[in-house]
Structure formats: C-alpha cells, structure tokens
Amino acid sequence: MTKNEQAAKARKRKHAIMITLLIIVFILFILPFILVLINVFKDQADITANPLALIGEHGFTTKNFPEAMRKMDFLNVFKNSLIITTCATILTILVSAMASFVIVRNGKWKACAILFALMIASMVIPFQVLMVPLVSVYGGVFGILNHRWLLILLHTGFSVSMATFMFHGAIHSNIPLELEEAALIDGCSRWQTFWKIVFPLLKPTIATVAIIDAMAFWNDYLLPSLVLTDKELYTIPIATQAFYGTYSTDIGLVMAALLLAMLPILILYLFLQKYIVAGVTSGAVKG
Amino acid sequence: MASLSLKHIEKVYENGYHAVSDFNLEIEDKEFIIFVGPSGCGKSTTLRMIAGLEDISSGEFLIDGVKMNDVEPKDRDIAMVFQSYALYPHMTVRDNMGFALKLRKVPQEEINKKVDEAAKILNLEKFLDRKPKALSGGQRQRVAMGRAIVRNPKVFLMDEPLSNLDAKLRVQMRTEISKLHEKLGTTIIYVTHDQTEAMTLGTRIVVMKDGIVQQINTPDHLYNKPCNLFVAGFIGSPQMNFMDAVVEVKGSDAFLHIGENTLKVPDDKKSVLIDGGYDGKTVVLGIRPENIKDDPDFLAANADSQIKSTIGVKEQLGAEVFLYFDVNGAQTIARVEPDTPLKTGSDATFALDMKKIHLFDKDTELNLLYQE
Numbered sequence: 001m002t003k004n005e006q007a008a009k010a011r012k013r014k015h016a017i018m019i020t021l022l023i024i025v026f027i028l029f030i031l032p033f034i035l036v037l038i039n040v041f042k043d044q045a046d047i048t049a050n051p052l053a054l055i056g057e058h059g060f061t062t063k064n065f066p067e068a069m070r071k072m073d074f075l076n077v078f079k080n081s082l083i084i085t086t087c088a089t090i091l092t093i094l095v096s097a098m099a100s101f102v103i104v105r106n107g108k109w110k111a112c113a114i115l116f117a118l119m120i121a122s123m124v125i126p127f128q129v130l131m132v133p134l135v136s137v138y139g140g141v142f143g144i145l146n147h148r149w150l151l152i153l154l155h156t157g158f159s160v161s162m163a164t165f166m167f168h169g170a171i172h173s174n175i176p177l178e179l180e181e182a183a184l185i186d187g188c189s190r191w192q193t194f195w196k197i198v199f200p201l202l203k204p205t206i207a208t209v210a211i212i213d214a215m216a217f218w219n220d221y222l223l224p225s226l227v228l229t230d231k232e233l234y235t236i237p238i239a240t241q242a243f244y245g246t247y248s249t250d251i252g253l254v255m256a257a258l259l260l261a262m263l264p265i266l267i268l269y270l271f272l273q274k275y276i277v278a279g280v281t282s283g284a285v286k287g
Numbered sequence: 288m289a290s291l292s293l294k295h296i297e298k299v300y301e302n303g304y305h306a307v308s309d310f311n312l313e314i315e316d317k318e319f320i321i322f323v324g325p326s327g328c329g330k331s332t333t334l335r336m337i338a339g340l341e342d343i344s345s346g347e348f349l350i351d352g353v354k355m356n357d358v359e360p361k362d363r364d365i366a367m368v369f370q371s372y373a374l375y376p377h378m379t380v381r382d383n384m385g386f387a388l389k390l391r392k393v394p395q396e397e398i399n400k401k402v403d404e405a406a407k408i409l410n411l412e413k414f415l416d417r418k419p420k421a422l423s424g425g426q427r428q429r430v431a432m433g434r435a436i437v438r439n440p441k442v443f444l445m446d447e448p449l450s451n452l453d454a455k456l457r458v459q460m461r462t463e464i465s466k467l468h469e470k471l472g473t474t475i476i477y478v479t480h481d482q483t484e485a486m487t488l489g490t491r492i493v494v495m496k497d498g499i500v501q502q503i504n505t506p507d508h509l510y511n512k513p514c515n516l517f518v519a520g521f522i523g524s525p526q527m528n529f530m531d532a533v534v535e536v537k538g539s540d541a542f543l544h545i546g547e548n549t550l551k552v553p554d555d556k557k558s559v560l561i562d563g564g565y566d567g568k569t570v571v572l573g574i575r576p577e578n579i580k581d582d583p584d585f586l587a588a589n590a591d592s593q594i595k596s597t598i599g600v601k602e603q604l605g606a607e608v609f610l611y612f613d614v615n616g617a618q619t620i621a622r623v624e625p626d627t628p629l630k631t632g633s634d635a636t637f638a639l640d641m642k643k644i645h646l647f648d649k650d651t652e653l654n655l656l657y658q659e
Contacts, residue, residue, distance in 0.1 A: 108301075181340050182373035186387035186434075187361040200377045 040064055040255040047251050068256035071247065076232065077239040078264070084148055084224075084235060085217040088155035092213050093206055095156065096163035101194055103164070104171045105180075116168065119161040127158065127222070135226045146230045154227065155217050163209045170205040171198065207275030211268065218265045236261045289351050289364075289441035289474055290316050291337070296346035298332050298498070306332045307498045310346070314476070319468050321489035322478045324521070329498035330478045331446055337476060338367050338444050350441060361390075366435035367444040370451060372427045374419040374434075380406075381415040384433045398437075405433040408470070409463075425456045432464075436471065443475040449484065461487060482522050486510070494518050516652040519573050519645055525609065527573045527645070530617040536566040543572055546615030551591035553641045559655045560646070570655065573645035576609065579621035579637045581629060589638040601631045610635070 001009075038054055039047050043063070046056020068074065103112045134154070139145040175198055183193040199206075221237040228234060234242065240261050247253050296310040307329040314320050322330035335341040337348065339360035348355045355363055366387075374383050384405060385398040393401075406412045409429040419427055428448060435443055448464075449457045465488055468475055479485055485492050486506045494501040494509065494517070502514045506522075513519035519527045532543035532550070541557035543550045550572075552560060560570070579594075580586070586593065596612040596619070603625070610621045610629060621637055629635050646655040 176371060176373065178369045178371050178373040179375065181338075181360075182367065182369060182434075183375075183386075184340070184360045185338060185365065185367050186438075187390035189361075192390070197375060203377075 036255045036258050039252065040259050042252060044250055044252050047255075064252040064256035065260070068243070068253045068260065071253065072239045072243040072257050073231075073234075074239075074257075074260055077234050077236050078260075080148065080228075080233055081218055081235040082264075084151050084155065085214050087149075087152045088159070088217050089210055089214045091152065091156045092159045092163050093209055096160045096209070097167045097199060097202060097206070098194065099160070100164045100167035100171055101198060104168055105177075116164070119164055123161045123165070131222065131226055138227070145227055146233060148228075148233060151224055151227045154223060155213075155220070158223075159213050159216065163213065166205055166209055167202065170202055175201055204275045207272045211272045211275075214268055215265055290314060291442065291474065291476075292347070292349040292352075293333075293337070294347040294349075296333065296336060296348060297344045298329070298336060298341065299344045305498055307336070310500055312493060312500075312503060314474060317472045317474055319475045319477065319488060319490045321485040321492045322476065322495060323480065323482060323485040323492055324495035324501075325480060327497075328495040330480075330493075330495050332498075333495075334444055334446055334476060334478045337442075338365060339363050364441045365444055366438045366440040366442075367446065368428075368431045368435055368448045370447040372419075372431040372448075372451075374427055374430055376419055379416050379418055380411060380422070380430050380433075383419070383430055384437050387434065387438050401437045401439075402433075405436040408436065408467070409433050424452050425460060428452060428460060429463075432467065436467075441474065443473050445475065445477045447479055448477075450479070450481070457484075464488060483524060486522065492522075494521060496521075512654070512657040513573075513645065514654050514658060516571060516573070516647045516654075519647070519654070523575060525576050525620045525622070527575050528579070528614075528617070528619045529647075530572045530574075530614050530619065531569050531649070532572040533569050534560050534565040534567065536561050543570075545572065545594065548594040548614070549591075550594075550639060550641065556641075556644070556646065556656055563655065565655075569649050571647040571649055571652075573647060574639055574643065576620040576622035578640040578643040579619070579623075580640060581610075581621065581623050581627055581635060581637050585640075586636060586638045589641070592639045592641045593636055594639065595634070595636050598629050598631050598633050598635050601629065 035051065039051055041060050041062065041064075042053075042056035043058050043061055046053070046058055049057065099115075103116045106112045135145070138150060144150055179197055179201075180193050183197045184190075188196060219237060220235075221241065224235045225238050225241075228238065231242075240257050243257050244254055291312075291314040293310055293312045293314075296307060297305070298307040299305050310329075310333055312320075322333060324330050332341060336343050339355070339358065343356050350363065350365075375386065378386065381399075381402055384402045388398045388401065402415070403412070406415055409432060411426065411429055411433055414422060414426060414430075419430065422430065428451075431448065445464075449460050452460060461484060464477075468488075477484075477488060489506055491503060492506055492509055493503045496517050502509060502518045504512075509518060509522045513522060513527075516529070520529070530545050532545045535542045535544060539561075541552040541560045543552060560566070594614055596614055598610050598612050600609075600611040602609040602611070606625065608623050608625050608627055610623060610627070612619055612621070612635065623629070645657075647653065648655055
C-alpha cells in the first residue's frame with residue numbers, strides 16, 4: 001500500500017468516526033423531541049404500555065390537545081407569551097439598532113466609546129447575580145412586579161447589549177458611509193436616513209437578533225417566574241411547569257402541553273433560519 | 288443653473304491636519320470644473336465641503352451669492368455622484384432615481400415622468416425594475432448619474448465617478464458625461480486623479496497638491512503654460528521631461544549645459560535668465576516628449592539645440608513611438624513618428640524645439656517663463 005493510499009484510508013476512517021459521533025449526538029438531542037411527538041397522539045394506557053411504539057393499541061388520538069389546552073389555560077398563557085416575546089423582541093431590535101447606529105457613526109465621541117464598552121462588559125455579568133436585587137428592588141421598593149410591561153422592559157434591558165454588539169458589527173462592516181451621505185444629499189434627515197436606508201439594509205441582522213431573542217424570551221423561565229406570580233399573567237414555560245407539577249401522572253397531557261409550548265417558536269425558527277447564518281457572519285468577511 | 292464662489296476656504300481637522308488651505312475659486316454658470324491632484328491633495332475634501340458633508344473650518348462658500356457654510360446638504364440644491372455610486376441596494380433603479388423627489392413629496396406621476404426621461408437619456412429604460420446588484424458597473428454608474436439628473440439640481444458634484452470602471456468603459460463614460468454636460472448645461476464640479484479625464488472633460492482645471500491650489504486655468508493653458516514643476520509634471524501623459532541645466536550667459540546670449548550637451552536659449556526666453564541673475568546657476572529645463580524631435584530636417588535647422596544619447600527602450604504604439612533614453616542622468620522620453628529608424632541600443636541625436644521649452648527655478652520650482 002502506498003503512502004498516499006494509507007493517507008486516504010486514514011482520512012476515510014476519521015470521516016467515518018466523525019459522522020458516527022455526529023449521529024450519536026443528533027440522536028441524543030432529537031430523541032426527547034421524538035418521544036414527545038410519538039406519545040402526544042396516544043392515550044395514557046398506550047404510553048404506559050409502550051412509550052416507544054409509534055401508534056398505540058388504541059390507535060391515533062388528538063384528545064390530549066384540547067384537554068391540555070383547557071387545563072393549562074393555554075390560550076391565556078399563549079397570549080401572555082406572545083405579547084411579552086413580541087414586544088420585547090421589537091423593542092430590543094429598535095433600541096439596539098438605533099443605539100449601534102449612533103455609536104458607530106459617532107466613533108470619535110468618548111461617551112459613545114464608554115457606553116459601548118459598558119454594554120460589552122455587562123454581557124459577562126450572569127443574570128443569577130442580579131436576580132435577587134432585581135426582585136427586591138422592583139418588588140419590595142417600587143412594588144411593580146406582576147406587570148407584563150415590566151417583564152418586557154427587563155427582557156429588553158438584558159438583551160440589548162448583545163443585540164447592539166451584533167448591529168454594531170453589521171453597520172460598521174456592511175453599511176458604507178457613502179450611502180448615508182447620498183441619502184443626506186437626496187434630502188433625508190438623519191432620522192430618515194436611518195429608517196429609510198440603514199434599517200432596511202440590516203435585515204439579516206434583524207432576523208438573527210429576532211430569532212435569538214424571541215427564542216430566549218419565549219423559553220425563559222427564570223425571569224418570568226420571579227416577576228410574574230399572578231396566575232393570569234403566566235407565560236408558557238411557567239404554565240408548563242405548573243401544569244407538570246399538577247398532572248405529572250398524565251404523561252399524554254404533559255406531552256401535549258410541551259408540544260404546544262415549543263411549536264410557535266419552532267415555526268418562527270423555520271421561517272427565519274436562512275437569515276441566521278447570514279446575520280451571525282455579517283461583517284466577518286469583507287463582501 | 289448656478290454660479291459658485293469659494294473664498295479663502297480652509298479645512299483643518301481636529302488633529303490639526305490642514306487638508307485645504309486658502310482655496311479661492313469663482314465658478315461661472317454651466318462651467319465644468321475639474322479638481323485634479325494626487326491622493327491626499329484635498330480635492331475630495333473640497334468637494335465634500337461644497338456638498339455640505341464636511342464642515343468648512345474658515346472662509347465663505349456661496350451659491351448664487353447666498354452663503355452656504357451652515358446650510359444642510361439637502362437644502363443646497365446639489366446632486367452628487369459618488370465613486371462607489373452609493374446606490375441604495377434595497378431599492379430598484381426606478382426607486383433609486385426617484386428617491387430624492389419622493390422625499391420632496393413630488394407627485395408620483397411627475398416622479399415617474401422625470402425618471403422615465405432620465406432613463407431615456409441614459410439608456411436605462413430596460414433596467415428600471417432591477418435592483419443595483421443585477422446591474423453591471425457601467426449601468427450602475429449611469430443610474431448614479433440618473434439619480435442626479437432627475438433632481439435637476441443647481442450643481443452636479445462628481446467624486447471620481449469613473450475610477451471603478453475598466454479602461455474601455457471609462458473612455459465610453461467620459462464621452463457620455465461630456466455629452467450630458469452639453470445637453471443639460473448644468474454646472475459640474477468633477478474630482479479625479481486622472482489627468483486624462485481632467486484634460487478631456489474640463490472647461491477649467493484646478494490642480495491641487497497638499498491642500499494648496501497650484502494653478503487654475505483651461506486644460507490648454509495648463510498644458511502649455513504650467514506655473515510650476517508640479518503642474519508641469521502632473522498634466523500631460525507621458526509627463527514632461529525634466530533635466531538639470533547649468534546656465535551660461537555669453538554676451539547677449541544665454542546657453543544651457545546639460546552634461547556634454549549645450550543648448551542655445553531662444554531670444555524670447557533668455558531675458559529671464561540674464562535679468563534674473565541665473566548665470567552659472569542650475570535651472571530645471573522642462574520639455575514635453577512631442578517637442579523632442581529626430582527628423583533630419585528639424586535636426587538640420589536646429590543645430591544649436593541638440594542632445595545626444597543612446598536609446599534605452601523603444602515602445603511601438605502604432606500611431607506613434609516612445610523612445611526612452613538617458614540625458615545626463617535624467618530619464619527622458621521622446622514621442623516621435625512611427626517610421627523613425629531609431630532602435631533600442633542605437634545612438635541618437637535629437638533636437639529640442641526650444642520655442643516650447645519651460646525653465647523652472649531649482650529652489651522655488653516656479654516656471655520662470657509664465658506666472659499667473
């Protein structure tokens with residue numbers, strides 16, 4: 001066997017090991033989701049008898065869904081999650097896109113440089129460090145817990161640094177200053193230049209920030225559980241947890257609740273996924 | 288249509304860098320003014336000050352007699368074509384061209400009419416619904432022009448608009464711009480570092496170096512009567528030849544010694560050397576390549592203005608020939624007829640057309656024969 005053939009064989013072996021490892025990791029990740037999918041359409045008896053069977057003895061059923069929806073007050077918690085996620089995501093995008101535009105285009109201002117440095121620094125502070133003072137300040141001193149808008153503002157506040165960082169890179173690398181100058185000469189004010197020229201060109205980054213933040217807000221359990229204690233204001237993760245605590249024996253219902261909880265964000269992801277890579281890598285390579 | 292006035296314009300950046308110094312220029316209506324100079328000479332900075340994209344540190348800038356120093360770019364009634372074209376990537380060609388009018392709340396019907404008219408002038412009718420990324424470089428350049436045309440502004444500003452195009456397209460677009468100026472009759476200020484563009488397009492050229500205006504005049508005047516060494520070297524391609532020459536005054540005549548070659552200075556030019564006290568001093572002799580001749584008749588008639596050398600390189604360009612040779616250490620080019628018998632390596636005798644020579648002071652670099 002020649003040296004080249006040996007090298008080719010070694011390369012193939014390495015490739016095979018890598019593929020095997022990837023398949024194992026993929027199965028580990030996808031298995032819980034598959035279990036939810038196959039068991040959600042079975043009744044309690046079939047799940048207990050064989051949780052791995054695709055269809056139970058009693059056949060295919062969708063009765064878990066209306067039951068779960070009613071018991072976890074799904075429409076209400078869905079509405080809460082939707083309002084909070086949508087508002088916080090939009091607010092994060094607007095605030096951070098505008099902030100990064102000002103920071104990038106006024107690089108000589110020391111205030112901008114300091115502000116940006118503080119934002120980057122704030123990203124390394126773990127949320128767990130802040131949660132106790134946060135609840136005691138907003139709950140104890142101001143007494144404004146249990147409001148959706150408080151959670152919206154907190155979500156925005158915690159996510160705006162990362163979003164500003166991403167928009168900063170995108171504007172810095174992908175929006176030529178000449179475009180803004182052309183707009184100024186064409187008759188735009190600074191405000192119009194941002195909204196009519198810069199903002200539409202940030203579409204890939206907007207999509208990336210939207211999906212990353214929407215997923216984080218939708219799935220967040222810790223912050224809503226600290227801020228919202230009123231059952232009427234529960235978001236899906238809190239409601240799912242509460243539901244699981246009450247109906248942990250009826251696994252079919254739990255599966256239905258879990259699927260209902262993850263479905264909306266999964267759909268959003270499928271719609272926006274093509275922008276994610278473009279947004280994350282924007283500015284990495286000069287176009 | 289407008290006249291512009293720049294009075295003692297200065298641009299000093301915060302770090303103290305003096306980008307433009309004491310810039311003075313009166314631009315008449317319908318003039319095609321070219322700012323030319325090497326990179327970093329302040330030509331683009333001056334244009335950006337006119338556009339309102341840079342603050343004017345001191346001095347006055349007026350359009351039609353109205354001071355514009357503190358007027359916003361959008362209120363100056365100017366249009367600008369950028370080097371990168373600066374087309375809005377998310378808009379179609381039609382939207383790009385109509386954007387300025389839309390901002391001014393011009394009725395949509397009128398916008399469409401003006402865009403269609405401009406597209407017709409620029410041959411862009413087929414591309415109106417395309418986005419910039421689907422256009423070639425030349426088409427993008429024309430869209431950028433179209434965006435300026437639809438506004439019917441007082442002044443067109445163009446910042447190296449052809450430098451991103453390939454050589455062939457550049458020549459074609461140069462002609463298009465020239466025709467457009469004829470057709471629209473708008474005042475145009477055009478920045479370039481390409482002296483060919485400057486010579487072919489401009490009604491007047493402003494030559495700049497290190498933020499200072501060197502000379503302002505017509506292309507013909509700059510070519511034939513450059514005020515200093517820089518302008519003489521910058522305008523013309525191939526550039527003017529320069530040789531150090533020692534002046535000798537003998538009686539009422541003046542001679543130039545370049546190594547072993549001696550040239551008699553014509554009567555109309557010798558007085559500056561004699562009266563200026565240049566006897567025994569070194570001056571710089573400047574002569575354009577086409578004024579160094581090798582044809583026998585000219586050589587016979589100009590026995591007192593000959594130089595001898597050996598041909599280093601012969602460049603055959605078809606309609607003309609460039610001969611490269613050394614004269615007392617100075618690389619020299621002669622532009623001669625294509626039927627010249629001279630070859631690389633052959634000894635040659637040339638005669639200088641002494642009526643066309645330029646003489647520069649070695650220290651001040653000023654042209655001793657012409658001053659503005």
